[in-house]
Structure formats: C-alpha cells, structure tokens
C-alpha cells in the first residue's frame with residue numbers, strides 16, 4: 001500500500017507523526033470495540049499493525065515523494081515471490097483475505113488477487129479490465145469486502161445499460177423539474193454509495209459529458225444533481241471496469257485521458273479463460289458441485305468426450321459461459337452428461353467428434369453403446385478416467401505421488417494417462433485448492 005492521497009505526497013514530519021498517532025488511536029479503538037466479532041477485530045488489528053510498520057519503514061521524505069510520483073504502470077504492487085500457487089493462496093487465506101467465491105490458482109489470477117488485497121484498504125481508484133465474464137464484478141466485490149468499507153453499500157452501475165440522456169441523472173441524481181419526467185428530487189448512485197464503494201461497469205460507454213462530471217467527483221469528491229446548483233460532498237470509493245482498451249480510446253479522443261489516469265491508479269487485468277486453461281478442470285468440478293447443490297441433485301458425471309470438449313473449448317464468454325454451461329448440463333442431463341447436453345450453437349458436429357475426442361474416435365460411451373460388451377468397456381474407461389483425474393487433483397498433478405498413493409506402477413500410471421489424453425500438468429498447483437466460500 002502506498003501512503004499518498006490522490007497524488008499528494010506526505011512530506012512533513014508533522015503529518016508523518018500525526019499519521020502514526022491516528023493509527024495508534026485506530027488500534028486501541030479496535031482493541032476495545034465491543035460490537036465487533038473477534039475475528040473481525042483480529043483482522044483489522046493486523047491491517048492496522050501492517051500499516052504502522054509500513055509507515056515506520058517509510059521514514060524518509062524522499063521515499064514518500066518517490067512513492068507518490070511512481071507512474072501507475074510501473075507501480076511495484078507485486079513483489080516477485082517464488083511461492084507455488086497453493087502457497088500463495090494459502091498465504092492469502094492466512095491473512096484473512098476474503099475471496100467472495102473467487103476460485104482458481106492460476107498465477108495471473110493470484111496476482112490480481114494480491115493486487116486487490118493491497119488496494120482494498122486504500123481509497124485509491126481501481127480499474128479492472130478483461131473480457132466479458134472474466135470476473136471483473138466479482139473482483140470489485142473482493143476489493144470492497146477486504147477494505148474498511150465492507151459493511152457500507154456496494155453500488156453497481158452498468159454505464160452501458162443506461163441511455164445517454166439518463167446517465168447523469170442516474171449517477172448524480174436530479175432536481176425536481178430538471179427535465180421532462182423529473183417529477184421529484186432524486187438522489188443518484190453516487191449519493192447511494194456514500195461511505196461505500198461504487199462499481200462503474202463498462203466505464204468505456206460513459207459519454208464525454210458524463211466523463212467530465214466523473215472527473216470532478218474524483219478530484220473534488222463532490223457532485224451536483226442535474227438541474228441543481230447545490231454541491232453535495234460524497235465519500236465514495238470508485239472501482240471501474242471495462243472490456244475496452246481505454247488507453248487506445250483516450251488516444252483516439254473518445255475517452256478523456258486525464259480520467260483514464262485518474263481511474264487507473266491501480267490497474268488490474270483479468271486474463272481470458274483460454275489463457276488460463278489450467279483452471280478449467282478445477283472450475284468444471286467447482287461449478288458441477290455448485291450447480292448440483294443448487295439443483296438438489298447428485299453431481300453430474302461427464303463422458304470423456306464432453307470433458308475433452310470442455311477442456312479445449314475457447315470460451316468467448318469466459319467463466320460466466322463455463323458456469324452457465326455447467327448449470328445447463330446439470331439441469332438437462334441424467335446421471336451422465338454428453339455432448340448432446342451442450343447448447344446447440346457450440347455443439348461439435350458429428351464429423352468433428354473424432355477431432356475433439358483426439359485419439360479415441362469410435363469409442364462409444366455408456367449411453368451410445370450398441371452392445372453390452374461395449375457399454376461395459378465404456379463404463380470401465382470412464383471410471384478409470386474419473387479415478388485418475390480425481391487422484392491427480394488430490395496430489396496436485398504429481399504422477400509419482402499418485403502412483404505411490406494408490407500403490408501402482410509409475411509407468412503403468414503414465415500409460416493410462418496417455419491412453420486417456422490426460423495431462424498431469426493441467427492439475428499442477430491445484431492441490432487442495434479451496435475457494436473462499
């Protein structure tokens with residue numbers, strides 16, 4: 001965390017001492033708070049202690065200035081650490097990080113979570129970018145949940161879903177009679193989010209007029225309702241999200257450059273699901289269980305060719321698409337789901353099946369077998385595959401460990417993995433991975 005406020009360096013020794021004093025007051029208040037739950041107190045205490053230690057470490061005026069003048073792009077928010085994915089997630093958990101259901105151990109995702117952890121206790125604006133369905137809104141909630149505003153409102157506004165003519169009134173409110181249809185005074189989302197966090201989704205859709213007003217909120221922390229002269233102070237933490245390239249838009253003149261820099265003090269990019277394929281197996285299992293729970297059914301089994309499809313599909317809609325697909329499959333399939341349960345528009349054509357099921361063309365599954373012998377063989381294959389995948393999941397992708405655990409010959413295990421086209425490295429770093437749920 002950097003101790004500067006909207007770019008103003010903390011320069012005098014007085015404010016430095018004052019800062020420490022404030023932290024001490026916070027710490028003793030917390031220690032004696034009676035209405036907070038103990039774990040909450042511990043967490044806040046830990047944060048405050050960390051804050052104090054950081055302030056102590058930054059005793060040089062020069063260092064404050066250096067910290068404040070660092071370009072947002074070059075901000076060293078993540079230390080290069082040589083920890084495994086599991087250790088990094090474990091470390092976050094030990095620091096009482098709240099995951100809000102964010103699942104996965106991909107290094108890029110963990111990096112985003114670690115940035116979120118550091119940004120959360122500050123009031124710095126955060127810009128999250130990534131394709132649709134990569135978890136931007138979820139990440140905004142994670143930032144809110146891990147900061148001091150957690151019990152204050154989290155207000156989400158989709159700037160792309162509101163007509164231009166209504167957007168300003170939606171964000172800043174309006175005065176009665178400000179325009180046709182403004183029958184009453186109305187407060188906007190910024191006022192609703194006062195003391196909390198406002199999530200501005202699809203910020204790239206905000207028209208230029210709205211951008212000017214937003215800049216003003218960021219600079220002066222105040223708003224004016226449409227049609228009103230009265231200035232209202234708002235204390236709102238801003239988290240914005242976009243699937244557009246705002247830097248390019250600002251070069252093209254469709255997004256204000258000054259606003260872009262203001263919003264992106266902390267910039268988090270969420271990778272597309274096809275760039276973190278190592279997560280897919282884990283997410284399939286996770287959403288398979290989650291949907292089973294919601295639909296009150298046993299978790300659905302997947303035929304090998306459906307599993308192959310899910311592992312290699314491109315997911316233009318990212319995690320949202322995968323999640324919806326698992327719910328669909330869990331709803332439509334009986335005990336075992338197959339390609340037929342996929343949405344029609346993405347279902348592979350029969351001719352393409354042999355490509356999808358690479359190397360296993362012509363192998364029937366239990367539901368399509370034309371003889372009892374074939375059905376038995378298919379069922380046995382499926383059991384073998386499920387067993388291996390579960391095992392790899394449990395040992396974090398280490399074949400030797402898997403062989404040891406089930407008292408099997410290692411080369412036999414290798415052979416079986418090859419037969420099923422399972423890659424042990426897809427399971428690396430997934431060991432005992434747990435969501436924050």
Ligand SMILES: Nc1ncnc2c1ncn2[C@@H]1O[C@H](COP(=O)(O)OP(=O)(O)O)[C@@H](O)[C@H]1O
Nearest residue numbers: 101102103104132133134135136137138319320
């Ligand atoms: N890492 C993740 N773990 C679990 N669920 C996720 C993860 N990322 C996204 N999701 C889920 O995927 C869906 C889409 O996420 P969302 O945050 O709305 O994406 P975006 O805002 O980028 O379009 C939501 O249901 C969300 O809970």
Ligand SMILES: [Mg+2]
Nearest residue numbers: 133136137201
């Ligand atoms: Mg979204």
